[in-house]
Amino acid sequence: MALYRKIATQLRDEIITQYSAGDLLPPESRLADRFSVNRHTVRRAIDELVQDGLVRRYQGLGCKIVQTPIDYALHDRAAFSHNLNQIGLGLETEILRCALSTLPDTLAQQLDVAPGTRVHELKTRRLIEGEPVCLIRHYLFGLPEDGLDAFDGGSLHQFLRDQWSLDLRRGTTRLRARMPTFEECSQLSITRGVPVMEVHTRNLCHRTGQLREFSIARSRSDLFEYSVEPKP
Template sequence: MIERNSGQAIWRQIATDISDAIRSGHYAPGSKLPTEAELSQLYGVNRHTLRRAVSELAEDGVIRVEQGRGSFVQEHVLDYLVAKKTRFSDNVLSQKRTPGGRTLLLQEEEGDPAILKQLGLTRSSKLTRLDRVGEVDGRPISVGSHYFPSVRVPGFADLHRELDSITKVLTRLGHGEYTRKVTRVTARMPDAADADLLQQPRSRPVLVVESINVTPDGKPIEYGIARYAADRFQLVFES
């Protein structure tokens, strides 16, 4: 495992050994590595030496270190196709990965003027809002807010509780052929709430994706704004 008289630095040997263990599948993508104390004991070194190895692995993108949580094997980046029909679950399943998620908020509310404008609605219109964490292989990848014209999605809340899918709900309501009209992408640092939900440090940026989906008659049916963990996600635009 570690040869102290090999002429190669001990920390580099440790980094190589951990990297080999990851490649062999001993540590799966997204899994948490043993603690510093456990690894120090395993390799028979002090924590300073162990931290040098961990730092090297993090710099190489093999692992990620999250303050207060530990070190994790870096996941494969998800290629997220943005096309005429953009569907979260289909994108994830196409890469033989498992989609999931959980609802944070589901309610009808007074419309924010800026969002109402995006949806082509009057100032007195009500919106149905869904806030949700999107997951891939059980790990959060996005935090999104989705807004629908309440008048066009009657019973949305009850249907979503039953079906747990935006696409399935819109299909049930006769809007299943909705398509993507607008996608805007920016980047910024996450706020504390998003960083916590995405299980990432606040020092790591997120991709902010703003979108508008429309029904075949050209009427906006959904305005969304989602924050994606930038190190686990990349947008691919279909030309």
């Protein structure tokens, strides 16, 4: 086994047993002295840990231990903010765009709705303790033109319940992993080497079963693990 991989293996074991999320690894110079190697070898070892999603490099600060991935359950409760609050994580919502638009033809065909359907298109960025974790594009059906005028952040689904008595449940969900675009890297503060998990969800009116929202969420794969809960 290459020397840098031996060092990476030892550091990986130490991170799991001795470090907590947010801790900093010792500087490369100190690690080089400890393992009696040059800094280039240490840097290659840390590259392995970065690729594993265990540490992140910060300019001028060093290498920080990444928090344990968030176990996010995909069940019939569709609210992203509610689901994270249930596991003790506070969530901030930034609104990137909110406008009336025409649903793209390809998406209309996929969702089996009429071409030219008008929707509210909402783009949000979600943050935990100031760190961006997810981008979500929402297409909302059947709201009045001013339906989102009063929405200024927080839980979108709680807003829909309070403002329009619209309670949503999760319908079908599709997941895929892919590499991020340059824009997503910028918005999520990740490198091109960190995949995003893309989740497509149809959310239905709990009372009528009618499609009222289609969402595309792109979350950081280094921070989220998805679990699927079977229906009772």
